[in-house]
Amino acid sequence: MAALSGALRFAMAEIQGFVSVLPGVAARPPGIVAANEPLPEGNTRMRYSGLRVIREALTGHRGWTPVWRDPAPQASYDYVIVGGGGHGLATAYYLAKEFRQARIAVLEKGYLGGGNVGRNTTIIRSNYLLDGNEPFYEFSMKLWEGMEQDFNYNAMVSQRGIINLFHTDAARDAATRRGNAMILHGADAEILDREQVRAMYPFLNFDNARFPIKGALMQRRGGTARHDAVAWGYARGADLRGVDLIQNCEVTGMRIENGRILGVETTRGFVGAKKVGVAVAGSSSKVMAHAGMRLPIESHVLQAFVSEGLKPLIDGVMTFGAGHFYVSQSDKGGLVFGGDIDGYNSYAQRGNLPVIEDVAEGGMALMPMIGRARLLRTWGGIMDMSMDGSPIIDRTPVEGLYFNGGWCYGGFKATPASGWCFAHLLATDRPHETATAYRFDRFMKGLAIDEKGQGPTPNLH
Amino acid sequence: MIINHPLLGPRDAQEFVYLGDARLIERPDGMAEGAPQAFHDHVYLRDNPAGEHRELWYHEQGDRSWLVVTRNTVTHEITGVELARDVARAKGRSR
Ligand SMILES: Cc1cc2nc3c(=O)[nH]c(=O)nc-3n(C[C@H](O)[C@H](O)[C@H](O)COP(=O)(O)OP(=O)(O)OC[C@H]3O[C@@H](n4cnc5c(N)ncnc54)[C@H](O)[C@@H]3O)c2cc1C
Numbered sequence: 001m002a003a004l005s006g007a008l009r010f011a012m013a014e015i016q017g018f019v020s021v022l023p024g025v026a027a028r029p030p031g032i033v034a035a036n037e038p039l040p041e042g043n044t045r046m047r048y049s050g051l052r053v054i055r056e057a058l059t060g061h062r063g064w065t066p067v068w069r070d071p072a073p074q075a076s077y078d079y080v081i082v083g084g085g086g087h088g089l090a091t092a093y094y095l096a097k098e099f100r101q102a103r104i105a106v107l108e109k110g111y112l113g114g115g116n117v118g119r120n121t122t123i124i125r126s127n128y129l130l131d132g133n134e135p136f137y138e139f140s141m142k143l144w145e146g147m148e149q150d151f152n153y154n155a156m157v158s159q160r161g162i163i164n165l166f167h168t169d170a171a172r173d174a175a176t177r178r179g180n181a182m183i184l185h186g187a188d189a190e191i192l193d194r195e196q197v198r199a200m201y202p203f204l205n206f207d208n209a210r211f212p213i214k215g216a217l218m219q220r221r222g223g224t225a226r227h228d229a230v231a232w233g234y235a236r237g238a239d240l241r242g243v244d245l246i247q248n249c250e251v252t253g254m255r256i257e258n259g260r261i262l263g264v265e266t267t268r269g270f271v272g273a274k275k276v277g278v279a280v281a282g283s284s285s286k287v288m289a290h291a292g293m294r295l296p297i298e299s300h301v302l303q304a305f306v307s308e309g310l311k312p313l314i315d316g317v318m319t320f321g322a323g324h325f326y327v328s329q330s331d332k333g334g335l336v337f338g339g340d341i342d343g344y345n346s347y348a349q350r351g352n353l354p355v356i357e358d359v360a361e362g363g364m365a366l367m368p369m370i371g372r373a374r375l376l377r378t379w380g381g382i383m384d385m386s387m388d389g390s391p392i393i394d395r396t397p398v399e400g401l402y403f404n405g406g407w408c409y410g411g412f413k414a415t416p417a418s419g420w421c422f423a424h425l426l427a428t429d430r431p432h433e434t435a436t437a438y439r440f441d442r443f444m445k446g447l448a449i450d451e452k453g454q455g456p457t458p459n460l461h
Numbered sequence: 462m463i464i465n466h467p468l469l470g471p472r473d474a475q476e477f478v479y480l481g482d483a484r485l486i487e488r489p490d491g492m493a494e495g496a497p498q499a500f501h502d503h504v505y506l507r508d509n510p511a512g513e514h515r516e517l518w519y520h521e522q523g524d525r526s527w528l529v530v531t532r533n534t535v536t537h538e539i540t541g542v543e544l545a546r547d548v549a550r551a552k553g554r555s556r
Contacts, residue, residue, distance in 0.1 A: 285509035294506040298481060299534070344462075344479045345534045347511040352462060352537070354475045387505045443505040444497075456504050459479055 047152050067232065068112075068239035073246050076272030077105045079426060080264060082251045082287060083280035084108025086117035086227075086412065087404055089234035089245075090419020091277060091426070093151065096241035098420065099427035104243045105273075107266060109250035113231030116281050117412065119381035121304050121338050123317050123328065124413040125162050125222035126187045129178045132437030132449040133390060134185040139434045140417030141187065141221060147416060153233030155225050156331070162222035162317040163192065163200075165366075167211040171321055175217035182219070190218040201318065204367055211322035211365060224317060224328055230415055254290040260399040261291075277402045277426050279418075282347070282382025284405035291398050295405070296387040296443055298458040300341045301380045302409045303351040305359060307373040309333030318366075325362030327370075335373060337363060341383060341409060343459040351380045383409050388448035389461030393421050393431065393438040402426055403440075408461055464530055465542050469523060476522035482507050483515040483529045486549050511535050517545060 056063050079095060081088045084106045095101045108114075124144055126137035148155050166172050172191070179189030193215045198206060206213045239245055246268070253265035254276070263272035280287045282299045310333050319326040327337040339359035342351045356378060363370040386392065386406030391414065393404050404422045407414060421432035431438070437449055443456075454460040462474040489499035511534055518528045529548045531541035549555040 285507070286511055289508075294502070294508060296505040296507070298507050298509050299511075344474075344532075345481070345509065345514055345516065346537065347535050348537055352474075444501045457481070459481070 048154075067236045068245055071244045071246060073105065073107070073249060073266070073268050073271050074244065076263065077244070078103040078274045079105070080271055080273035080276045081106045082264065082276065082278045083115075083283075084112040084231075084235070084245060084247065085115040085279065085281055086113070086231050086234065086415035087279040087281070087407070087418045087422065088277075089113075089231055089238060090415050091279060091404070091422040092243045092245075092419075093234045093238040093241070094420045094423035095427060096238060096243055099423050101423075101427055102242060104238075105271065106238065106243060106245050107249045107251055107264070107271065108245070108247050109267075111247050112235050112245060113228055116381040116383070117231045117415070118228050119304065119379060120227055120409075120412040121326070121328070121336050122224040122227045122412060123162065123222070123326070124157070124225055125219055125317075126413070127162070127164065127178065127182055127189065127217065127219045127222065129181050129451055130390075130449050132447075133451065134181060134187065136417055136421070136434040136438075137413065138182075138185050138187045139420075140414050143416035143420065144225065144413075145221075147230075147233070151233045151237035153229065153236060155229040155233050157225045158223045159221050160223040160316045160328075161218060161220045162319070163197065163216035163218045164319045165197070165204075165213050165216045165321050167208075167214055167322050169214070172214055175215075179217050188219060188221050190220070192216045192218050200316070201314070201367075203313075203369055205365065208365055211320075222317065224330075225412075227412060230412075234415075234419070251287060251290070254398075254401070256291060256398055256401075259397070261401045264290075273400070275400045275402065275426055277404060277422055279404040279422065281384050281405065281407060281411065284384045284403070288396075288403060291396065291401055293396060293398075295403075296392075296440070296456075297406050298345050298385050299347055300343065300383045300385045300459060301346040301348060301351045302338065302341045302383050303355055303359070303378055303380045304336065304338040305356075305378045306330070306337075306376050307335040307370075308376050310335065310373060320362055320366040323358070323362035323365060325359060325366055327363065327367075334376060335370065341385070341459060342380075347382055349380050349382055351378075383407070384411075385409075385458035385461060387443060387456040387458060388450040389452060389454065389458075390449035391418070391438050392440055393418065393425060393435045394440050395425070395429075396440070408458075462532075462537055462539060464518060464528065464539060466520065466523070466526075466528065467542055467544050468526065469520075472520070472523060474518070476520060477518040477528075478521045480517040480519060482509075483517050483545070483548065484508075485517060486529075486545065486554065487552070513540070 092106045126141040128134040182189040250267045251264045255262040314329040317328040324339045384405045391406040421435040424432040463471045514534045527545035529543045532539045
């Protein structure tokens with residue numbers, strides 16, 4: 001059933017993408033081109049469509065061609081984006097599409113989407129509290145809502161709703177305050193009482209002696225997306241617009257003269273660039289060290305978990321406010337869940353058993369039935385944990401070098417807005433209006449954006 | 462991970478709380494020229510290396526001592542454990 005509805009959704013998104021090729025596009029601000037505009041001259045590769053899917057199904061799927069080219073690096077570009085994760089690919093896509101820039105390359109040390117964008121638990125939401133954050137994440141949510149039509153690719157964006165459970169009166173007050181902040185910034189929020197939560201998920205442990213469930217903050221527009229497909233959709237969209245996506249190309253140095261960047265040294269030779277944008281998530285400190293910078297970032301490992309496939313059980317996303325545990329169910333039926341970061345600096349892309357035990361305990365406290373499910377896999381990704389838990393999208397002291405990072409464990413939901421805002425900064429040298437707070441100097445100025453109020457202890461955010 | 466405590470012998474890392482880079486011991490002089498910048502760098506900036514890392518662990522579920530642990534952030538291998546007190550004294554910081 002899940003597989004069938006997945007296939008249907010796939011076909012439907014393709015049909016929507018196909019239909020929206022038709023003309024009749026509303027006026028948009030200058031410099032911004034409309035979604036689904038014709039592709040650059042000479043680009044004949046076919047768009048996906050429902051008809052195409054049916055035709056290929058009937059002819060043994062022999063007509064599909066590679067989704068992007070595999071070019072060798074050119075001697076120089078106008079823009080070099082370092083990092084082929086979600087953020088780097090989205091940046092290249094919007095640079096080409098919305099900001100009409102050309103001569104763009106994305107340099108990726110491994111394969112596209114092999115980093116955190118392919119390792120996360122796929123939750124998208126805009127339920128932040130602070131002024132510096134919420135408009136940005138709501139902008140991102142709006143981009144999610146139009147993404148599949150925009151890049152003509154099925155990213156399985158599913159607004160299945162997210163609830164954050166609360167267990168005390170004080171936590172209800174905090175959730176109400178957060179919900180009001182969300183509404184003030186144009187997002188949606190509701191407070192559910194205990195019975196409303198019970199109607200949705202009767203199997204939860206409502207009367208846990210320490211953490212009884214008192215209700216939840218609900219964002220119906222939140223949900224999940226197919227993480228890999230997000231990377232692939234942006235990659236394909238960028239490639240179609242002439243962006244060179246260069247894999248197996250690690251940046252190993254930066255050529256900087258008189259305070260200006262001239263290009264990057266890579267495992268495939270020197271690549272010149274007028275502007276370099278770095279979006280390498282967990283590797284941020286390593287890459288920016290090539291420019292002599294120390295960052296307000298520590299790298300930490302976050303683990304995630306998936307159970308064996310089960311019948312439909314959880315149709316939304318749920319977070320347990322007491323321990324740190326969150327869960328959703330993939331379209332294949334696996335429970336996808338996670339909890340805290342391991343808590344010590346790590347570049348290992350794998351965690352240790354104590355956190356696995358802690359997450360399992362959180363799951364048992366919230367929904368004891370989970371103890372009957374078998375764990376299929378666990379894995380880890382390297383988080384760029386910042387000093388206040390919020391990201392940075394900013395210029396650097398080096399002319400022509402720009403930085404995007406500090407996404408902590410929450411950068412997947414930010415992918416579209418991060419790409420858009422970074423492209424905006426690269427193309428115009430001004431921050432996008434929703435990203436003006438994401439500056440390096442906020443720590444010097446005492447303007448940290450600290451949602452949890454933890455102070456400069458990255459492992460607690 | 463097992464931390465070989467200099468006084469108590471091998472202990473499970475679970476008994477400890479992690480603070481981070483051991484350079485946090487080197488608190489700048491608040492009265493010196495350029496102190497605001499020095500404090501900004503001290504509090505907010507990190508080397509964050511991939512490889513050997515000297516870091517502060519607090520034995521909260523044990524003897525409440527602070528340790529400086531030398532650990533590889535790529536392999537998680539621990540190669541050295543010292544009392545933070547000794548490290549600070551060697552730097553002339555502690556009484
Ligand atoms: C287990 C887990 C669960 C998560 N769950 C969620 C969630 O539910 N919701 C959410 O919003 N966020 C979540 N996140 C966070 C989110 O995945 C990240 O914040 C986000 O993916 C980071 O941006 P990115 O996609 O660009 O990173 P990445 O995909 O890591 O991209 C960075 C790329 O840079 C490349 N690179 C590094 N160094 C170099 C170099 N020297 N030269 C060239 N390329 C280089 C890497 O190979 C990598 O491909 C989760 C993360 C993990 C690990």
